[in-house]
Amino acid sequence: LSRLTVEELKSWVRVTAARIAERADELTELDAAIGDADHGANMRRGMAAVVKAIDAANGVDGAPALTTIDALLKKTGMTLVSSVGGASGPLYGSFFMRMGASQAGATELGATELSDAFDAGVAGIVARGKARAGEKTMLDAWYPALEALRAQGDDLVAATAAAASAAAEGREATKPMIATKGRASYLGERSQGHIDPGAASTAIILGALADVVAG
Ligand code: ADP
Numbered sequence: 001l002s003r004l005t006v007e008e009l010k011s012w013v014r015v016t017a018a019r020i021a022e023r024a025d026e027l028t029e030l031d032a033a034i035g036d037a038d039h040g041a042n043m044r045r046g047m048a049a050v051v052k053a054i055d056a057a058n059g060v061d062g063a064p065a066l067t068t069i070d071a072l073l074k075k076t077g078m079t080l081v082s083s084v085g086g087a088s089g090p091l092y093g094s095f096f097m098r099m100g101a102s103q104a105g106a107t108e109l110g111a112t113e114l115s116d117a118f119d120a121g122v123a124g125i126v127a128r129g130k131a132r133a134g135e136k137t138m139l140d141a142w143y144p145a146l147e148a149l150r151a152q153g154d155d156l157v158a159a160t161a162a163a164a165s166a167a168a169e170g171r172e173a174t175k176p177m178i179a180t181k182g183r184a185s186y187l188g189e190r191s192q193g194h195i196d197p198g199a200a201s202t203a204i205i206l207g208a209l210a211d212v213v214a215g
């Protein structure tokens with residue numbers, strides 16, 4: 001694949017939902033160590049609601065079809081905001097809504113547009129959560145992924161693969177960090193030695209994209 005179409009972005013969302021469901025227990029265990037043990041359940045419920053909303057918009061109930069990137073990602077983000085109670089709902093919701101809004105009207109994304117769209121999405125996470133790099137949040141998976149994506153230039157397969165491995169490394173790198181944002185920050189130094197659950201779900205999201213793009 002050299003360009004991502006709306007259909008391929010739908011596949012990304014579906015593959016993400018399936019993998020989050022498969023790995024929900026793992027995400028919940030990570031959250032049990034430094035949070036309130038609901039990240040897996042939150043993400044599984046949210047992504048299942050997104051898949052349902054996309055299916056409904058495919059004409060099943062007469063809802064308008066999602067024919068642009070903006071429409072698809074706006075639906076995705078709004079569904080996450082309304083179906084996930086935890087912090088991750090509004091954060092990922094902002095990500096998808098801003099990502100979509102940055103590509104208003106477009107029906108395809110190349111590597112450069114994908115980088116721009118992810119930058120916009122991550123700016124949405126920052127606008128919502130006010131965290132910075134190194135605070136042991138999902139941003140510590142997103143930032144290295146953005147950098148890797150940019151560094152690969154035009155090759156969408158290489159770029160998304162690099163972003164996925166950078167996110168996985170970013171997830172591991174949260175382990176020694178002390179959380180200063182979100183629920184995990186209540187633990188202070190006791191948050192050290194555990195992977196951040198949101199960084200782990202971000203790595204799943206980017207792994208799913210790399211696999212969809214690789215075909
Ligand atoms: P809650 O903490 O409300 O139970 P979740 O467990 O679903 O919500 O999500 C927790 C994850 O959200 C954390 O692991 C972290 O990655 C992310 N997070 C929390 N607060 C912030 C923030 N201010 N900025 C970015 N990410 C955050």
Ligand code: MG
Pocket residue numbers: 031035036037038039086183
């Ligand atoms: Mg939680």
Ligand code: MG
Pocket residue numbers: 036038085086087
């Ligand atoms: Mg919670």
